[in-house]
């Protein structure tokens with residue numbers, strides 16, 4: 001996949017570009033459907049599948065005071081698009097000035113004169129340009145004028161409900177990771193380096209926990225989760241606590257993973273934590289023995305979960 005981080009870098013003319021544009025936060029089931037159509041169409045015409053996306057996310061620029069947590073940081077989005085098989089990714093810097101551009105100028109300058117689009121696929125609710133005047137109907141008119149095709153994609157549903165980034169953000173924040181995974185069409189995951197905690201896990205509790213540096217904006221609800229943890233080429237079953245360790249009156253939120261059947265040193269290593277299921281709330285225990293007994297129970301719950309999964313998949 002060729003990546004352009006500004007429009008100015010795009011000096012090459014690609015054969016028959018089939019483009020989709022949008023924010024695509026989460027790169028969820030609905031987005032994946034659009035990318036599949038774009039890739040198939042590009043292959044059919046021996047053209048170029050192309051994605052135009054914006055960074056930072058427009059919400060961050062237009063409403064800087066609103067709480068808004070991205071599902072994916074830009075590197076993750078790029079990696080997922082690469083895996084899907086998109087040929088060309090153009091990331092446009094989103095600024096206030098850009099948001100005030102007349103949509104017709106955007107179509108002429110960006111879509112026609114810079115990207116030379118042959119066809120565009122956009123979602124039914126796509127909006128762009130000043131006062132959000134650029135909508136699918138306007139795009140169809142401009143397409144007829146400039147000579148590119150426009151396909152409007154209707155809302156995509158899964159199990160009867162429309163898939164949206166907003167809904168997925170809400171599900172993750174509520175701790176409903178199973179439903180979020182269904183709409184994402186993959187489990188939600190975060191990655192980060194292992195940092196030091198207060199060394200209570202291995203000494204006092206008997207359950208060492210790799211504390212993950214939190215770089216992601218969207219962290220699931222406080223509580224205990226069954227997860228898979230990827231480290232290098234290895235994959236471990238794990239129990240993960242997200243919270244403030246109320247038993248020990250901590251102030252800061254931590255994400256900490258106890259890997260089952262693992263012993264060794266993970267400090268400084270990069271781990272990917274894949275969330276599978278939330279099993280309980282984080283609780284304040286009367287002492288560390290009561291907490292350790294509960295963690296032992298959590299480990300049993302996780303083992304039973306994975307045994308059940310294995311028996312279902314064989």
Ligand SMILES: Cc1cc2nc3c(=O)[nH]c(=O)nc-3n(C[C@H](O)[C@H](O)[C@H](O)COP(=O)(O)O)c2cc1C
Nearest residue numbers: 197198199200201239241245246247258282283298
């Ligand atoms: C599976 C699991 C469940 C946990 N549940 C709780 C909990 O309910 N309440 C709590 O105060 N801490 C909980 N913890 C966090 C421990 O308090 C924490 O791992 C311990 O203080 C060690 O921290 P350290 O890594 O900084 O040494 C849990 C940890 C794990 C791995």
Ligand SMILES: Nc1ncnc2c1ncn2[C@@H]1O[C@H](COP(=O)(O)OP(=O)(O)O)[C@@H](O)[C@H]1O
Nearest residue numbers: 196197198199201202208209210259265266267
């Ligand atoms: N099964 C395991 N799961 C997680 N970390 C482990 C495990 N075994 C050993 N470790 C190591 O122990 C460290 C965690 O020990 P802990 O006492 O909880 O220290 P800290 O408070 O610094 O997190 C991890 O960062 C990792 O290097």
